[in-house]
Each structure stands twice: as structure tokens, then as C-alpha cells.
Amino acid sequence: MATYNYVEPTNSNLVCCICRAPFVDPVTTQACSHTFCRGCISEALEHSLQCPVDRLPLTPEDLTSAGPLIRSLVDELLVSCPNNDCPHVCQRDLLQGHLDACEFLIVDCPEQSCHQMVVRKDAVNGACIHSAVICSECYAEVAMSEYEAHSSTCPDSACSCEHCATEISKSTIELHGETCERAPVVCTHAPNGCSWKGERRLRDGHISSCPYEAIKGFFIIHKDTTAALKEENALLQAKIDALQGHLRATTRDLQVAKAALGPWYTNAVNRTEAGLPIHHPPRSRAPTSASLNPATSPQPPLPGPRASISTLGSDAPNPAPASVTPTHVNATPGPSNTSHDWRAHSSRPSPNISHNWDPSSLTARSIARDVVAPIDLGTSLEGSLHGLRESMVTLSTTVDSVGRRSEIALTNETVRLNEEVMSVRAHLHGLRMQVHAIMMDRNTQVTGRVDEGGGITEGAWIPTRFSQVPGQPQIPLSITKL
Amino acid sequence: MEMTASAVPARAAPKATAAAPSQQAAGSVTKRLGNELMTLMMSSSPGISAFPKNDGNLFDWTGTIEGAPGTIYDGLKFKISIHFPSNYPYTAPAIKFDTPCFHPNVALDSGAICLDILQDKWSAVYSVQTILISLQSLLGEPNNASPLNNDAAALWARPDAFKAQLMRHYRPVE
Numbered sequence: 023m024a025t026y027n028y029v030e031p032t033n034s035n036l037v038c039c040i041c042r043a044p045f046v047d048p049v050t051t052q053a054c055s056h057t058f059c060r061g062c063i064s065e066a067l068e069h070s071l072q073c074p075v076d077r078l079p080l081t082p083e084d085l086t087s088a089g090p091l092i093r094s095l096v097d098e099l100l101v102s103c104p105n106n107d108c109p110h111v112c113q114r115d116l117l118q119g120h121l122d123a124c125e126f127l128i129v130d131c132p133e134q135s136c137h138q139m140v141v142r143k144d145a146v147n148g149a150c151i152h153s154a155v156i157c158s159e160c161y162a163e164v165a166m167s168e169y170e171a172h173s174s175t176c177p178d179s180a181c182s183c184e185h186c187a188t189e190i191s192k193s194t195i196e197l198h199g200e201t202c203e204r205a206p207v208v209c210t211h212a213p214n215g216c217s218w219k220g221e222r223r224l225r226d227g228h229i230s231s232c233p234y235e236a237i238k239g240f241f242i243i244h245k246d247t248t249a250a251l252k253e254e255n256a257l258l259q260a261k262i263d264a265l266q267g268h269l270r271a272t273t274r275d276l277q278v279a280k281a282a283l284g285p286w287y288t289n290a291v292n293r294t295e296a297g298l299p300i301h302h303p304p305r306s307r308a309p310t311s312a313s314l315n316p317a318t319s320p321q322p323p324l325p326g327p328r329a330s331i332s333t334l335g336s337d338a339p340n341p342a343p344a345s346v347t348p349t350h351v352n353a354t355p356g357p358s359n360t361s362h363d364w365r366a367h368s369s370r371p372s373p374n375i376s377h378n379w380d381p382s383s384l385t386a387r388s389i390a391r392d393v394v395a396p397i398d399l400g401t402s403l404e405g406s407l408h409g410l411r412e413s414m415v416t417l418s419t420t421v422d423s424v425g426r427r428s429e430i431a432l433t434n435e436t437v438r439l440n441e442e443v444m445s446v447r448a449h450l451h452g453l454r455m456q457v458h459a460i461m462m463d464r465n466t467q468v469t470g471r472v473d474e475g476g477g478i479t480e481g482a483w484i485p486t487r488f489s490q491v492p493g494q495p496q497i498p499l500s501i502t503k504l
Numbered sequence: 505m506e507m508t509a510s511a512v513p514a515r516a517a518p519k520a521t522a523a524a525p526s527q528q529a530a531g532s533v534t535k536r537l538g539n540e541l542m543t544l545m546m547s548s549s550p551g552i553s554a555f556p557k558n559d560g561n562l563f564d565w566t567g568t569i570e571g572a573p574g575t576i577y578d579g580l581k582f583k584i585s586i587h588f589p590s591n592y593p594y595t596a597p598a599i600k601f602d603t604p605c606f607h608p609n610v611a612l613d614s615g616a617i618c619l620d621i622l623q624d625k626w627s628a629v630y631s632v633q634t635i636l637i638s639l640q641s642l643l644g645e646p647n648n649a650s651p652l653n654n655d656a657a658a659l660w661a662r663p664d665a666f667k668a669q670l671m672r673h674y675r676p677v678e
């Protein structure tokens with residue numbers, strides 16, 4: 023017997039360390055007193071002649087049977103019968119005796135011609151249980167060993183209906199249940215809320231008085247309507263989903279556009295709120311100016327030349343180019359011409375503008391000039407860029423012409439100054455001549471007196487005498503004559 | 505079962521009843537393996553575990569070994585496969601690394617292990633648990649005198665370079 027089924031855990035001192043089960047026919051080594059099953063240690067010694075635990079040299083001759091104490095301890099261990107289905111449990115040394123008589127031992131079928139196996143208890147009556155028998159209910163062939171199982175499931179075996187006590191075969195009992203007059207049923211309007219319950223034969227009676235029966239038609243219509251609404255709902259839901267997706271995409275695009283537009287975006291929104299056209303200048307969106315004609319609405323003064331224009335009369339000379347002397351405005355028309363060009367933001371200089379402009383053309387020009395402001399939020403981004411570009415061109419032209427103008431003015435001034443210097447020089451010469459003449463005249467008189475008084479030099483007394491001369495005021499008159 | 509019968513030594517019973525002893529032998533091996541499985545599952549040995557690969561066959565197991573803390577293999581998990589011979593426990597089971605293991609006593613490509621208790625020093629009293637614990641300690645304390653992987657044995661003295669090589673070959677257990 024190689025294996026036992028021990029029913030309880032075993033004391034580890036009784037376990038062989040090779041097979042890990044309680045000793046079977048235990049033997050002990052002489053040299054090291056280790057105990058093993060005889061089978062286990064014999065097998066181990068065939069592989070290696072040493073004790074498996076401590077590797078000391080060991081031969082089969084060194085083994086002696088273990089003492090009676092160990093033997094009886096392992097023999098008394100409880101084991102269960104190894105045959106399937108046998109519940110027998112006994113001491114290990116008694117198991118062999120039980121196996122000799124165990125009813126669950128597998129043996130050959132008593133029928134000589136049958137080559138199958140049976141458990142011993144099925145063979146005691148000497149008949150082969152493998153032969154077929156006929157079921158008395160369904161007339162099917164059933165093996166003898168399966169007859170018991172069959173009789174409980176035979177479709178033709180009789181049984182009675184639990185409701186009406188009718189005798190009926192098992193195969194048709196389900197069918198009968200659907201028509202049995204006494205089977206409990208619910209009202210046909212139960213789905214709509216009728217709580218009636220009762221035997222099937224009473225249902226017709228109930229239905230004739232069932233309150234739900236009266237509005238039977240309504241339920242059908244109601245059901246159809248609900249179904250239609252559900253369908254519509256689903257359709258709408260799908261549409262909403264699609265629109266939401268669309269909205270999300272649009273919002274995203276809008277955010278991108280907003281980020282790209284920057285400050286221009288905010289302005290466009292405010293202007294639209296005031297109900298004014300997009301192209302209108304931004305500062306006129308105030309409620310008071312909203313009703314005004316855009317062409318005449320007041321333009322806030324801008325720094326520089328523009329302020330001077332709005333305060334001037336229609337024909338007033340432009341004082342903006344302060345570097346030019348007023349007396350030379352008429353002589354050099356250039357300055358006023360270029361200053362108008364600049365304001366009008368016309369890239370090509372047109373001389374006639376400066377001479378012919380009137381108040382209406384001024385306002386029109388100032389509106390057009392609004393594009394100039396580099397941070398004019400009233401126009402589109404592109405408009406502003408375009409305006410800025412034009413401003414640059416105009417500015418460079420203006421700088422050019424101003425340069426030319428100053429050059430001309432400088433030349434003219436020099437010429438004029440030269441002329442004046444020349445005339446002053448001439449006057450001075452005349453004066454000198456006159457003084458000389460007077461001196462000569464006086465000299466003649468004084469010389470006559472000196473000759474009388476004598477002793478005084480010419481240079482010492484002349485200035486004093488000259489200032490004390492009563493006729494001195496007459497000298498400027500003579501100069502003016504010259 | 506045929507293999508089992510042929511593997512049983514010549515002292516087996518005469519031909520007429522040949523089936524009985526071989527069945528008995530197979531039964532006792534199965535019983536012992538079941539016993540070992542139970543012991544392994546009940547005991548809590550840190551870092552080692554082993555189970556049969558599939559329910560029907562108790563002779564092929566798969567196990568995992570984790571490197572012991574403080575060693576160069578700390579935190580690394582290695583998968584090993586264990587095949588038990590039909591005359592287990594009288595001969596040692598065949599064991600190899602499935603996870604590539606860069607180690608002086610392990611062949612990198614085949615996963616073969618050079619460990620004395622798996623060869624000539626095997627004893628019938630050893631068990632799967634004994635083997636797994638021995639392998640775990642072999643990881644941290646290789647026997648550089650008889651290397652299977654000479655590169656690993658040469659690098660052992662330089663832990664940084666060794667670890668780099670180890671990690672280069674290592675594949676985490678899923």
C-alpha cells in the first residue's frame with residue numbers, strides 16, 4: 023500500500039522526510055538514527071549510498087526496523103477507504119481487512135459476456151446491470167443502472183396539475199399550465215395598472231367590469247403617441263448633440279479669432295452695441311454723438327497741426343510751420359501747401375488744395391485723416407496697417423519738402439539781408455559825407471576864431487563843442503533828406 | 505503514465521502486475537508534490553513562490569524569486585520553470601531561469617543554473633522550498649569559482665558595471 027488518505031493532520035515526528043507522509047514500514051539508520059519508510063530509503067539508496075539528511079555513508083545493510091512504539095503510532099492513524107463513494111474510516115492497520123469486504127470495490131460484471139466493471143454491491147445479485155430495460159411509461163430502452171434516474175425524469179410519467187388536480191403527463195404539463203382554468207392569472211390590463219388577480223376562469227367576468235376595459239382604445243392611442251414622442255425626442259436629442267458639437271467648434275474658432283484680433287475685437291463689439299456702422303470713427307460712439315451725422319460729428323483734436331486747423335478761419339494763413347517768418351509767407355507758398363498735403367494724407371502733393379480749400383473740404387479731410395492715428399481702434403486691423411503705411415509715405419514726403427522749403431527760405435533771407443546791408447552801407451556813406459561837410463564848415467569858422475584866440479588843438483575840443491551846438495537837432499533832418 | 509512506468513527502476517514488479525506499482529509510484533510523487541504545494545502556500549517565505557503551470561499537470565511548475573534586500577538583485581523579480589522527474593524526489597528537478605539573469609552561475613541564454621544541490625549534492629529530503637531559498641541566496645552570493653557566465657564572474661568585483669550589465673539583460677516579470 024503506497025498511499026493512504028489520512029483523515030487528520032499527522033504529528034510531524036511521524037512523517038517521513040522523503041515522501042512527506044506518515045511512515046509506512048519505518049526503518050532507522052544505525053549510524054545516525056534517522057527514520058524513513060523502508061520503500062523511500064531503499065529507493066534513495068539506489069541513487070546514492072548516503073543518508074539523505076546528513077550525507078553520511080549508508081548501505082541497505084545499515085537499516086533496521088524501527089521500534090514497536092513508532093510502528094504502533096503510525097498504524098493507529100485513521101485513514102479513509104480509497105474506493106470512490108465509500109464512507110468507511112478506520113485505523114491504518116485495519117484498512118486491508120475492510121478493503122477485502124468493501125462494497126465499493128470495483129469488480130468485473132458477474133455476467134461473463136459483459137466486459138464492463140461494476141462496484142461490488144451491484145454485482146451481488148449476479149445479474150448484469152448494463153442490459154437495457156423498457157420504461158413502462160414511455161417505452162424507451164433504458165440501461166438498468168440508469169433506470170432509477172430515468173423514472174424521475176421520464177416525460178410520460180404521470181403527475182397531477184397543482185391547480186386543477188387533473189392527471190397529466192410530465193411532457194405536457196407546461197402546455198396545460200397556459201390553459202388551466204384554475205391557474206392564477208392577472209388581468210389583461212395589468213400593464214396599465216389593474217391590480218386584479220384570480221383564477222383564469224374568472225377573468226372574463228372581471229374584464230366585463232374592469233374599469234380599464236372601458237378606456238381600452240385610449241391605451242392604444244396613448245401608446246402610439248408615446249412611441250412617436252419618444253422617437254421624436256431621440257431625434258431632437260441627436261440634433262442637440264450635433265448642434266452642441268457645432269457650437270463648441272464655433273466657440274473655439276471665436277476664441278482663436280478673438281486672440282488674433284486683440285484690442286480691435288473689444289472695440290468692434292462696443293460699436294455694434296451703439297448701433298453705429300462699423301466704419302464709423304470710434305470716438306463718436308458716445309450716445310450723444312450717435313444721432314449726429316457722421317460727416318459733421320465733432321472730431322477730437324489731435325496733437326500737432328490738426329489742432330491749429332480747427333481753430334483757424336477759412337482763409338487764415340497756417341501758422342503751423344513756425345520756423346518760417348510771417349513776412350515771407352506770401353513770398354514762399356510752399357509751407358502752406360505741404361502742410362495741407364500732410365493733413366489730407368494724400369501721398370502725392372497737389373498745390374491747388376492749399377489755395378482753394380473751404381470749410382466743407384476741411385471736415386471731409388479731417389474725417390479721412392482719422393485713419394492716421396496709429397492706434398485708431400475704429401478701423402479694422404488691415405485698415406490701420408494701411409493707414410500707417412500711408413502715413414509713413416506722407417511723412418517722408420513732408421520731411422523732404424520741409425527740407426527743400428527751409429533751404430529756399432534760407433537763401434531768400436540771405437539775399438534780402440545782403441540787400442539791406444548794402445542799403446545801410448549806402449546810408450552810412452551819405453551820413454559820413456554830411457558829417458564831413460558840417461565839419462568842414464565848422465572848421466572854417468573855428469579856425470577863424472582860434473586864429474584870434476590861438477593855443478587850442480582840434481582833437482581836444484571838437485566833441486564837446488559838437489554836443490553843445492544848438493543846431494544839433496537839425497542833423498537827423500538832414501539825414502532823412504538824404 | 506507510460507513514461508512513468510519506464511522510468512521506474514528495474515526492481516519493479518513482474519510484467520503481469522506492472523501497471524500497479526507504476527501507478528503507485530506516480531501516485532506517491534503526486535502526493536508528495538501536492539504536499540509541497542500546500543507547504544509552500546501555507547508558509548510565508550519572503551520573495552519566493554511557485555505554482556503548477558496548469559491544473560492537470562503537477563510535474564511542471566513555474567516560480568518567482570525576488571532578489572534579497574541589500575544585494576545587487578534587490579527588487580528584481582525572476583521567473584523560473586521547474587520540471588519534476590517521475591522519480592522525484594530521488595532525482596533533482598530540472599530548473600532554469602525564464603527571465604534573463606546576468607549572474608556568474610547562470611547561463612544568460614539558456615537560463616541553466618550551476619548549483620551543487622541541483623546536481624550531485626541533491627538529496628531526497630530537499631523540496632521546492634529548499635531549492636527556491638538556495639537560489640535566492642545564490643543570487644546575492646555567487647560561487648565565482650565555477651562560473652557558467654565568465655563575463656559576470658569577472659564583473660562581480662565592480663558592482664556598478666555589473667548592475668549596468670544586469671539591467672541591460674533584465675526583463676521585468678509581467
Ligand SMILES: [Zn+2]
Nearest residue numbers: 054056073076
Ligand atoms: Zn542520517
Ligand SMILES: [Zn+2]
Nearest residue numbers: 038041059062
Ligand atoms: Zn517515506
Ligand SMILES: [Zn+2]
Nearest residue numbers: 103108110124
Ligand atoms: Zn470501503
Ligand SMILES: [Zn+2]
Nearest residue numbers: 131136150152
Ligand atoms: Zn455487465
Ligand SMILES: [Zn+2]
Nearest residue numbers: 157159160176
Ligand atoms: Zn420513461
Ligand SMILES: [Zn+2]
Nearest residue numbers: 183185186202
Ligand atoms: Zn390544471
Ligand SMILES: [Zn+2]
Nearest residue numbers: 209216218232
Ligand atoms: Zn382588470
